[in-house]
Amino acid sequence: MNTVATAAALSLPISLCRSSILNTKKGVRGGFRVFAVFGEEGGPLDKKSLWGTIFDVEDPRSKIPRSKGKFLDVNQALELARYDIQYCDWRARQDVLTIMLLHEKVVEVLNPLAREYKSIGTLRKELAELQEELAQAHQQVHISEARVATALDKLAYMEALVNDRLLQDRSTTESDQTSPPPSTSTQSLDTVKGRLPWKSLNVSGPVQPYTSYLKNFWYPVAFSTDLKDDTMIPIDCFEEPWVVFRGKDGKPGCVQNTCAHRACPLHLGSVNEGRIQCPYHGWEYSTDGKCEKMPSTRLLNVKIKSLPCFEQEGMIWVWPGSDPPAATLPSLEPPSGFVVHAEIVMELPVEHGLLLDNLLDLAHAPFTHTSTFAKGWSVPSLVKFLTPASGLQGYWDPYPIDMEFRPPCMVLSTIGISKPGKLEGKNTRQCATHLHQLHVCLPSSRQKTRLLYRMSLDFAPMLKHIPFMHYLWRHFAEQVLNEDLRLVVGQQERMINGANVWNSPVSYDKLGVRYRLWRDAVERGAKQLPFGKST
Secondary structure: OEEEEEOHHHOOOOOOOOOOEEEOOOEEEOOOHHHHHHOOOOOHHHOOOOOHHHHOOOOHHHHOOOOOOOEEEHHHHHHHHHHHHHHHHHHHHHHHHHHHHHHHHHHHHHOHHHHOOOOHHHHHHHHHHHHHHHHHHHHHHHHHHHHHHHHHHHHHHHHHHHHOOHHHHHHHHHOOOOOOOOOOOOOOHHHHHHOOOOOOOOOOOOOOOOOHHHHOOOEEEEEHHHOOOOOEEEEEEOOEEEEEEEOOOOOEEEEEOOOOOOOOOHHHOEEEOOEEEOOOOOOEEOOOOEEEEOOOOOOOOOEOOEEOEEEEOOEEEEOOOOOOOOOOOOOOOOOOOOEEEEEEEEEEOOOHHHHHHHHOOOOOHHHHOOOOOOOOOOOOOOOEEEOOOOOOEEEEEOOOEEEEEEOOOEEEEEEEOOOOOOOOOOOHHHOOOEEEEEEEEEEEEOOEEEEEEEEEEOOOHHHHHOOOHHHHHHHHHHHHHHHHHHHHHHHHHHHHOOOOOOOOOOHHHHHHHHHHHHHHHHHOOOOOOOOHHHO
16 A cells, blocks of 8 residues: 655655764764854863763664655655654754753853953853853754654654555545645645645635534533523524523523514514513414414414523533434533633624634734734744644643634633743643633524633632623623634635635644544534544
């Protein structure tokens, strides 16, 4: 069995760099400039180090099989991917060793005995040079971390292809197509990686009618606190009008928002003794859709369509699909120790998939949200979303934010309240206080989304009791959302006219891409959905 990927497509992540050869006398020549500190005779590498056994690792590049331009079988492809990992490990060890040796130099410069023979100006100059070298070395370590993460993802992806026998399917499917030109060694890692799992990702043109498969999930449609005994909530779901209200037993029900008599909108009426009354001729319907009262005429056997409806953890859920409802509902409660401070509902003029794309992306924050929460944020040199090989959740770096897409339309995130963007590598567990967010993107229609937003905090519980505080939360949420909407609405207009909104995904788009792959599989009616471990 052959894979259509060429050897170049699975080459070392930094094959475009000049080769670096470690010489115990001369240090490292070529490669990254930060290693120039080893270029002096009798430099730090001449010293005996306690770290020798850790860093004395052979450069694996001499063992890599030369197969550029050739088609690989599965075992060869996996072997090459494993060499990627070995090389990244070797490079990371050299980067860390660089930092350790530079720290030794700093100690030497600051040594009291050394200071006796040097002027203050000389010390300052040496320290400034060492600080610059340390900054470069630290930057190199972050780059190495990214390469290791990418190489691990690539290896996991290749193993998944083998385990699921997808390589054979892919080669069969593409055998009738013209083979793409071989990749060159100067190709970027994001492009190389994108050719494998994201090759067919295309989101362009008008949104197609929703398939029945996407409807076969439980969908949150309202917060319990908004549904009183004598109130009703009109909603659109998959381009059909519905109305939610409570029956005589206090349990919620969802019926078609159209009277069976003359098609009058039922939500314009009222709720009487657990029945919704049409404002036109007074016909009354129970939560199962049955008409139980017809004033001024003989009662007929009339029933309107209803949906399975359930209440759990402060939310009203409906099942719009034709399949029998699933026995369990996803849990959307905030983590233990959090208190809900705001529950907000908004109707937005964008398709729910585009809104989910936006919510699953944090790399845009320092460019888009410059007037709200990201005001003053610096632009990181590298943004990463770290996640298991098969999963719809992970965490952002350098932002201390955990994030998860929970099918079919929910995004949960936990944010460490510190200085996002300035805490490189710091995760939420190291932050003392947190904000938890839930976004539910209900597909109202192909150009409209009903957004349910819940915000919780694990600190400052007294804020919940301040009068009119919920108005402040809503104002802030609308400000943030409006910064996004002006961009997403523009995306939607161009998408409808044929532009592909996922034309060039890069590494920090990982979670959004996985959502799109999941949704595509659902809409095709796939028996086994991708990333099922998190669903």
